[in-house]
Amino acid sequence: GQQVMQIPQYQHVQEGEDFTTYCNSSTTLSNIQWYKQRPGGHPVFLIQLVKSGEVKKQKRLTFQFGEAKKNSSLHITATQTTDVGTYFCAGRAAAGNKLTFGGGTRVLVKP
Amino acid sequence: EAQVTQNPRYLITVTGKKLTVTCSQNMNHEYMSWYRQDPGLGLRQIYYSMNVEVTDKGDVPEGYKVSRKEKRNFPLILESPSPNQTSLYFCATGVSANYGYTFGSGTRLTVV
Numbered sequence: 001g002q003q004v005m006q007i008p009q010y011q012h013v014q015e016g017e018d019f020t021t022y023c024n025s026s027t028t029l030s031n032i033q034w035y036k037q038r039p040g041g042h043p044v045f046l047i048q049l050v051k052s053g054e055v056k057k058q059k060r061l062t063f064q065f066g067e068a069k070k071n072s073s074l075h076i077t078a079t080q081t082t083d084v085g086t087y088f089c090a091g092r093a094a095a096g097n098k099l100t101f102g103g104g105t106r107v108l109v110k111p
Numbered sequence: 112e113a114q115v116t117q118n119p120r121y122l123i124t125v126t127g128k129k130l131t132v133t134c135s136q137n138m139n140h141e142y143m144s145w146y147r148q149d150p151g152l153g154l155r156q157i158y159y160s161m162n163v164e165v166t167d168k169g170d171v172p173e174g175y176k177v178s179r180k181e182k183r184n185f186p187l188i189l190e191s192p193s194p195n196q197t198s199l200y201f202c203a204t205g206v207s208a209n210y211g212y213t214f215g216s217g218t219r220l221t222v223v
Contacts, residue, residue: 001170009151031209033211042201042215042216043154043201043212043214044214045211047211048210048211088153088154090154092209097161097208097209098156099156099208100170101153101154102153103151103152103153104153
């Protein structure tokens with residue numbers, strides 16, 4: 001079945017630095033979504049990418065969908081303490097409606 | 112205010128005692144789904160519903176039942192809970208299956 005892997009599992013970042021988290025699917029995707037879950041909270045939808053090679057920005061967050069539509073990345077610039085949480089990617093298979101979540105990247109920010 | 116309401120937020124129960132976790136949404140969303148979240152395993156789909164009276168199994172449906180008799184409600188039923196169903200459960204809704212989901216606040220279930 002479809003698998004979605006995220007790396008790294010944990011990311012310790014110094015406040016002010018940049019970091020990137022990666023998402024890789026075993027199958028071609030029709031679209032990919034990103035969610036953020038604060039500690040003790042619930043996942044919150046951030047964005048959906050649909051087109052091959054698509055890049056979208058939300059303030060300090062840059063999301064990219066790979067050319068082959070099998071991978072994606074989330075890059076955060078100038079990390080702030082408000083960025084703490086777990087970031088999940090979720091890929092929708094090219095066939096069907098199934099959305100598969102990756103295991104998440106837990107981000108910890110050192111002030 | 113648009114919201115997805117789950118109840119209860121916390122529940123401790125004993126093995127074999129039937130329980131229901133409720134999920135209600137006021138956004139007129141067609142799509143609803145249940146996930147469980149376990150450390151290191153991310154979010155795994157239990158059941159989903161594309162519309163009223165239409166439900167289907169997700170990745171980990173064993174030991175769970177759902178129903179979708181009306182659009183706004185999608186209860187999760189554990190007929191005979193077991194300790195391996197101890198988890199954090201989330202209800203999620205969407206305009207359709209192809210858009211971003213709105214999650215409820217979660218239900219932390221402990222089965223002893």
